[in-house]
Amino acid sequence: MRGNGIAGKAFSGEGCRRGQESHRARSHRGTVSVLALVGVCVLSFVTTQMAGAQPVAENVDTGFVIPFAGAPVYESVAPTQMTTPDQLNQPLGQQTAEEIAAQIGLEPADALTEEQYRDLMTGGGIGGNLEDAEVIDECARILTNTNGRPLYSGTTPSVLASYGLYVNPDGLLESPANADAPTRQVNTLIAPGGFVGTWLRNNGATHTLIALYQSAYTVQAVYGFAAQQISGEAQLVTNTKGDVSSEVGMSMAPPLWIVNFALLYILKPSLAAAMPAHWAPIPPAVADAVKASPTGQIAFSDYASYFE
Template sequence: MRDKGLAGPVDRRGAPHRRAISVLTLVGACLLALAVPQTVSAESVEMMGDTGFAMPFVGAPGYERLGPTQMTSPDQLNAPLGQQAADQIASQIGLKPADALSDQQYRDLITGGGVGGDRDAAKMIEESILILTNTNGRPFFSNADGHLTPSVLASYGLYVNTNGMLQSPANADAPTRQVNALIAPGGYVGTWLRNNDATDTLIALYRSAYTVQLPFGIASQQISGNAQLVTNTKGGVSSEVGMSMAPPLWIVNFALLYIVKPSLAAAMPAHWAPIPSVVADAVKSSPTGQVPFSDYASYFE
């Protein structure tokens, strides 16, 4: 009944199960971050472990090792996690394949079917999924200078929107940010799940590490301006990566995709890659956090 997804396990260390349950927090879940009260100090920059990410970007202690690691070889660039590793991570954050939607529920969710389904809402959800799984074999297509252009940039925590603009998935313009309105308290997604016999899926998400990581993800986004990039400093070397690759946000997104369909979580990037400095500087300098992909595509070749 489940998709086997992509193969290729990734070494991950364990993490304790957390059972902090908050109905309001879960119903307010989003693919990247939501406007709910910040519970992590934005001023704290204490380093956690040896990930190279500072607080709050490193997330809750004990879970940072489950996020993507920095790539160490070219073949890891934009490589998908794989189903075996995805299932292992899911287990360590408190989820299992049986918690996910059925195949029919999944099809209804992304097509606007089911009880109370909406095609426009479903389109935004599907676009968000495509952005977060923009790994090898899953290109995202956009209009760059009048040409339909494929791009695969998930490891950088970037993507190219349909108008050819390069940006973070946490950019205000991105479906992965705008979908927040659908998943806010009392919103479309929570209502749809309850109306379509998926309450158990919702409860499983409540009970997972998702609720522990979400406040760190929210705090991270709130202090990152229009660019929505994150600085990683390790071994005296600093680099930038898109917000979606910071451990708490990656795990939040992983949990959400896993309960929708485990093979989607398996298609998320297993490793993060530093954004070329010229590109990162341009994104940070842009008042919108966007730059034309055609101007910078060569840096990713």
């Protein structure tokens, strides 16, 4: 029996199939559009390289593919897969962070002053907002969840940055790119014309904003956006080298890692130095569970043993 759909139109099995086909077509067009945007950005980058950035000359096979690999000239700047247990969740350190900053077009003078950083993070300065500042602070803590910097869900500590995962305050394990995560929600704050850019311009840090946009941040942000748009609720990335495939959270894929590094560096270089130096494959059972979850979230307590 047919029912009446929107605007009184008949809704039947045939109509449903046409709708599904239309949805698939739109999804395909959406994916093509996102990848086309990446292509335009690459072409623009090749013809008019950004002033401050100093891309690495050699290309390397990291096991990631476009758009998850990001701009080829910066792919080797991002973390490599860990090869020894002691590299798990190890932070970059300041010296390595400064070397990476130089390669992507940033230097210490581009970062906020101590006073500017303090004002921004406490909701001060002209146009300051404590609620937005707290989101930024949460992002910094999630992205620097390395050894010595645990996150807590209740009394349970977790250190998972190398996996590109974190445990939220409700005890759910998820990718930092999950729609629920502050690290995804902050996109509205850092978008052109958003809170961060406006605050920087109003508080004597226009040079910081210019340096950010002239760095690798700009081209990598396009790849990062494309990667997020085609990764569903789980927001995991597949890495394949030879015959071995593994999964890692979106935040450890080259474009998003470099974007986040640049943002933390201009806030405070020591924050960027606390980011993970290597990525680690998510245990397969955990990755499968995250991908099977309709929200991309799973109870950490059910899977904590995989990270011990």
